[in-house]
Amino acid sequence: MIIYGKNAILESLRADKAIFKLYVLDKFKGKACEIEMLAKRKNIKIEYHSREELTRIAGDEHHQGFIAECADFGYSEVEDILAYADGRGEQPFVVILDGIEDPHNLGSIIRVCECAGVHGIIIPKHNACPINSTVAKTSAGALSNMRIARVTNIVQTIEKLKDHGLWIFAVELGGQDIYSQNLTGALGLVIGSEGDGVGALIKKKCDGIVTIKMKGNINSLNASVACGIAVYEALRQRDKTNN
Numbered sequence: 001m002i003i004y005g006k007n008a009i010l011e012s013l014r015a016d017k018a019i020f021k022l023y024v025l026d027k028f029k030g031k032a033c034e035i036e037m038l039a040k041r042k043n044i045k046i047e048y049h050s051r052e053e054l055t056r057i058a059g060d061e062h063h064q065g066f067i068a069e070c071a072d073f074g075y076s077e078v079e080d081i082l083a084y085a086d087g088r089g090e091q092p093f094v095v096i097l098d099g100i101e102d103p104h105n106l107g108s109i110i111r112v113c114e115c116a117g118v119h120g121i122i123i124p125k126h127n128a129c130p131i132n133s134t135v136a137k138t139s140a141g142a143l144s145n146m147r148i149a150r151v152t153n154i155v156q157t158i159e160k161l162k163d164h165g166l167w168i169f170a171v172e173l174g175g176q177d178i179y180s181q182n183l184t185g186a187l188g189l190v191i192g193s194e195g196d197g198v199g200a201l202i203k204k205k206c207d208g209i210v211t212i213k214m215k216g217n218i219n220s221l222n223a224s225v226a227c228g229i230a231v232y233e234a235l236r237q238r239d240k241t242n243n
Contacts, residue, residue: 001072003136004054004063006035011141013038018071022046023057025065035066062137073131076147078157081120082164084147088119091186092166093238095231096122098154098202099193100223103129107138108224109191114142116231122149122157128193158205161188168206170198171230173219175209183210183234184241191227 003009012019013035022039026048030036039046055061085092095118100106106129113121129135130150136143151157158168168188169181183189190206192198197220203209212221212229221229 001070001136002058002067002133003070004058004060004067004133005137005140006064006066007141008136008139008143009066009068010035010038011144012068012070013042015144016042017144019044019068020071021069023054023067023069024048025051025054028065058133060134060137073136073143073148075131075150076120078120078122078149078151078160081122081147081149085119090119091184091238092161092164092188093118093186093234094120094122094161094166094188095227096154096158096168096188096190097124097128097223098190098198099124099128099196100191101127101129102194102223103132103134104138105129105194105222105224106131107135107140107143109227110135110139110146110148111142112224112228113231114139114146116228116235118146118231120147120149122151122154124154125150125152154199155201155205158188158190158202162205162207167208169208169210170203170206171212171226172198172203172209173211175211178210178212178230178233181208181210183237187234189227189230189234191223191230194223 029048054063058067095113166186166188170190190198
């Protein structure tokens with residue numbers, strides 16, 4: 001797997017992800033500081049190339065002068081996410097994505113979830129974006145610190161989470177105002193796809209629907225924006241309860 005972008009590579013190095021080779025813009029030689037230092041400490045081969053050559057390797061001109069060849073992303077199991085929360089002595093807080101197809105949206109969701117202290121993200125194996133180079137770049141390094149489970153059946157996974165005591169809410173129109181819903185405790189928030197929202201079968205399995213109030217003429221938000229609003233409202237409530 002190729003990842004690119006300064007933050008994505010720096011966080012991968014800090015998290016001891018398996019990086020096999022590092023490509024750096026030639027004018028950064030001796031000036032890449034922490035990236036070069038960590039790579040040399042880990043005996044990672046570094047090659048210096050022109051901007052044009054890096055663009056060819058990355059397949060994208062927005063590489064910021066840093067590209068890495070690394071192991072494919074290691075998905076977690078749902079049980080790993082729950083165990084991580086338990087190990088921190090915290091109630092599980094997960095985000096479930098129903099068919100997010102845009103890698104930029106997925107990367108942005110991973111970034112906001114990591115910043116908000118979400119313990120893990122669950123994505124479907126089919127009809128959804130997998131973890132790829134664009135996702136890694138857009139997450140700005142957050143991918144290295146987030147547990148992501150890729151499951152065959154979201155409905156069955158929700159049932160499993162409910163068996164573990166989580167309350168599951170779909171973030172959709174037509175539900176209870178998100179600011180009046182109790183989002184403390186063991187929690188799962190479902191974010192729907194860019195075009196269709198949360199699927200009907202998945203909504204039926206949820207414990208409820210929470211709605212972000214909107215006053216404009218457009219009645220929908222970008223998936224990553226909706227996710228950001230929802231997880232930070234949950235974080236606000238959870239911090240208030242813990243304090």
